[in-house]
Amino acid sequence: MKISCRKCSPNEVFEIPNFSLAEKKLLLEALNVSGLEAIKEMRKLHRITLRNAKFVMTHINIEHKKCNRCAYQLNILEYTSCANCDALNLNWNV
Numbered sequence: 001m002k003i004s005c006r007k008c009s010p011n012e013v014f015e016i017p018n019f020s021l022a023e024k025k026l027l028l029e030a031l032n033v034s035g036l037e038a039i040k041e042m043r044k045l046h047r048i049t050l051r052n053a054k055f056v057m058t059h060i061n062i063e064h065k066k067c068n069r070c071a072y073q074l075n076i077l078e079y080t081s082c083a084n085c086d087a088l089n090l091n092w093n094v
C-alpha cells in the first residue's frame with residue numbers, strides 16, 4: 001500500500017508492505033526495544049528499503065489511538081492523520 005504524511009513528507013509517497021497482524025505485533029514489540037530494532041525486524045519480514053522502513057517505524061503508534069507525535073486522541077482507522085498535528089499514524093490495533 002501507499003502512504004504519505006502531510007506533516008513530514010507532504011509531497012512524497014511511500015510504498016509499504018501489507019503487514020499481517022502477527023507482523024504488526026512483532027514490530028510493536030521490537031519498537032518497544034528501539035527504533036533500530038523495529039527497522040531490522042521489518043527488513044527481515046519484507047523487502048523494504050531502509051528509507052521506507054524508517055518512515056514506517058517513525059509513524060507507528062506505541063499506544064493505539066494516540067498520536068505518535070503529539071499524543072492527541074485519534075480515530076480508530078488503521079492508517080490515519082492526526083486531527084491536531086496532521087501527522088500520519090499507523091494506528092495498529094494489536
Ligand SMILES: [Zn+2]
Pocket residue numbers: 005006007008009059087088
Ligand atoms: Zn510524518
Ligand SMILES: [Zn+2]
Pocket residue numbers: 067068069070071072082083084085086087
Ligand atoms: Zn498529532
